[in-house]
Amino acid sequence: MKNLFKVMFLAIFSLAIFSCTVPEAGISTTSNSETSKGTQLSTPANLKIEFDSTSDTIKLSWDHVLLAEKYLVFRAIGSENSPWIQIGDTTENGATPTNYDDLDINRNSTYYYRVMALSYNYENTNLDYKVGNDEVTDYRVGSSDRFIESAYSEVVSVVTSGVTVIDQFTAPVNVRYVRTAEGGIFVKWNEDYLVKAKGGTFTVRLEDSTGTANVGTATIEGLNTFEYSETNANTNYWLNITNIPSGTFRVGVYAKTTGSIASSAITYATDAVTQYAAIATAPNASATDGLFNNKVLVSWNKVDGANAYYVYRSNATTGLYDQIAAVTNVASYNDVYGNVYYEDTTVAENTKYTYKVYAANTVTARVSTFGTATVLVGRAQTDNSNFSLTRIQIGTVGANQVRMSFNKITDAASYEVYRSYNGADSNYVLTTAVQAPPTSPSLVYTFTDTVVAADYPTVTSVSNTIVNHSFTYRVLAKDTNGMVIVVSATSVASYVDLAIPTVSVDKTTNPGRVSWTGVTLSATGSFTIRRLTDVEYNALGVMNNDFATAGALVTTTAFDATSFDDPAWAGLANGTYHYIVKATDGNSVSYGVRAVTKP
Incomplete structure (x- = not known):
């Protein structure tokens, strides 16, 4: 038993002596080894090189090194004794690939390459990057002499002379676009590594087109074109154009000339894009000032190209305008007068408001600016059954005239006479009825309204002959501040076109x-x-x-x-x-x- 313990002791002691042996610096080893300076990785082996003339690329590959986290690639140009410069590494998304493509090359040149492996105990935060012998790179942990890299691999080289390299970029692939809420387009295409390597950029071109029938691969000559450049080819293969001109365009992309490489052919998106002009006309609103006791009727001019209108009302609390309605119903269109209207039934009595409207097209996403705001308007305090037109006479004062009379309204400083050709609230218009001096002692007020053919309009004509047509009238009484005191009940009159006997x-x-x-x-x-x-x-x-x-x-x-x-x-x-x-x-x-x- 004692002899067995002696044998085991001698074996362990010999192994410890052997592990403390330190290889000379700079000497390559065939396997990983532990030294007082850290882990010495194996040298990357089986370094291979290939020149791909179809893509103007030099391709490198090598065998994997155990415990390597990344590989550094170095290159010298013209001679193995030229300065060696690190041109890249192969760490990508946590993987450790054992190949590298060099795209930054020229014709008639000789390139030399070697590779170094870095170990897994490499940490960026504790890395001291040391440069010696001009641009030869060395990596060590902190300020110590602990090596964390392998020795350089063997050197391989390739000559590009005599080989035809690409002198024109390849046309972009998979060009497409989407419309943006700002009224522009977002254009995208596939990534192109050659353009990226050569520091090239892409340009988006819009070409006038009469429709999708012209979309193809040939450049249209003699048409208006608009170009927008993408400036960062290293990160972007898209371009957001916030606003494009009005018209129909096909959307193309090409890689621009850089260095000795010519621009690519242009590639077009499948569909043309149509940009509609902004709606030029702004709807100017007007509103009834106390004409109704339960609402304010807001109306505005109909705008060509619009299929929706958005109504805003002043907010006395915030001082801003609040949207109160989106009018899209054609029933709200008054084709006779060429306007659109909205009935605001959320108003308070004897309260002043301001309204403004803008027009929009919900299909083309184009809008107008706001039209001018109305004057302050309100609603009548109440209907007054005692305020009635005591007499409406037709044909007693002359052809085409309506005379109406009523008793004076207490506190009224002025009166306004409104007429509707068919009794509809949306068709009331302020007349130019002439007031006669009030008669004493009852103070009866009399107004005479002269009706012309245009006051009985239709969609197709505004000069119809009026034959025994009925009009309705409403009269507003206002105080000295212009506020409506009361509005009359609706009265009906018959207009005739016979001469008066x-x-x-x-x-x-x-x-x-x-x-x-x-x-x-x-x-x-x-x-x-x-x-x-x-x-x-x-x-x-x-x-x-x-x-x-x-x-x-x-x-x-x-x-x-x-x-x-x-x-x-x-x-x-x-x-x-x-x-x-x-x-x-x-x-x-x-x-x-x-x-x-x-x-």
Whole structure:
């Protein structure tokens, strides 16, 4: 047993002596070994070199070294005694490849290469990069003499003289684009290592096109072109163009000339891109100022190229404008007046607001600027059933005129008269009705509105002949500050285009004879005469509505009659009487009136 322990002791002692033996510096070994200076890696072996004339690339490969973390590649040009410069390493995404492609080469040159391995105990934060003998690189841990690299591999070389290298970049591959929210395009293509190695750049070209039929590989000559350069070929194979011109373009990409290498052919995306012009017209808004008691109606001009409108309203709290509506429904389009409208029902009574609108096209993603804001507008405090148009008369003051009267509104400083050709709220327009001086002592206010053919428009024509057409009127009463005190209830009037009869009543030669002139009827027409007392006439409301029951019927005559004797004249009590002659011809009517006092 003692002899066995002696043998084991001698074996362990001999092994320890052998492991402490330090090889001379710079001597290559065939396996990893531990020294006082650290781990000495094996030398990379079986270094091979190949020149690829089709891609102008020198390819290197070697055998893997145990415990190597990365490999450093060094190159000398022209001679093995030329300066050796590290041109790259092979660490990539945590892997340790044992090959390297040198793309930065020229014709008629001789290149020498060698490779060094670095061990796994290499740490960037504890690495002292030392340069000796000009550009020969040495790596050690910190300031110590601990080697962490292998010896250099054997040297291999290759000559590029006599071999044709590429003198033109290859056309970009897989060019495509997407539209961006900013109104531009994002263009992308596949990475090209040769362009990257040569420090080249790419250019995106937009060429005018009439459509996708022109998309191909040939360059279109004689058309407008727009170019945008990508400036960092080392990292980017895309270009974001924030804004492009209006028109239809095909999108191409090519690698630009650099050094002795010519530009590549251009490659086009499959589809052309169409950029629509920004909407040039801004919608200028207007709004009803107290015309309705429960809403404000905002309207603006219809804009060509727009299919949506966005309505904003002032916010008294923030001082900003808030979006309150997106109008896309064609039912909100008023084709008669060529405008669009929106009813804001979220307004408060007697409160002022400001509105503004912009137009957009949701298909082409183009918008206009904001139109001018409206003046401050509000809504009426309330409808007032007592504020009514006490009398609307047609044909009593002249052709094409409507006369309306109402009693003075307390605290009112001004009045505005609005008319709608069909009663729709969206068709009310402010008239230029003329106010007559108020009459005393009741202070009755009277306005006369002259209606022209354009006030009865249609989509196809704005000059239709108006035949017995009904209009609706609303009157606003405003205080000294321009605030709406009250708005009248809607009243209906009938507009006629027949001439108005000029009526006279004879009291002497033929007492009670009613005569008329100034109107000619067709054979189907007729005249109707009614007699009203002064009280009955003053109580007369809408002529078309009340005529048939007002006062007493005198007669209905033929179309060609010009006079009629009132058989009841002799028996009438003394007083003032009003004779109204109604001319009827188909759907057209007019009224003439004459007041006469008996005896």
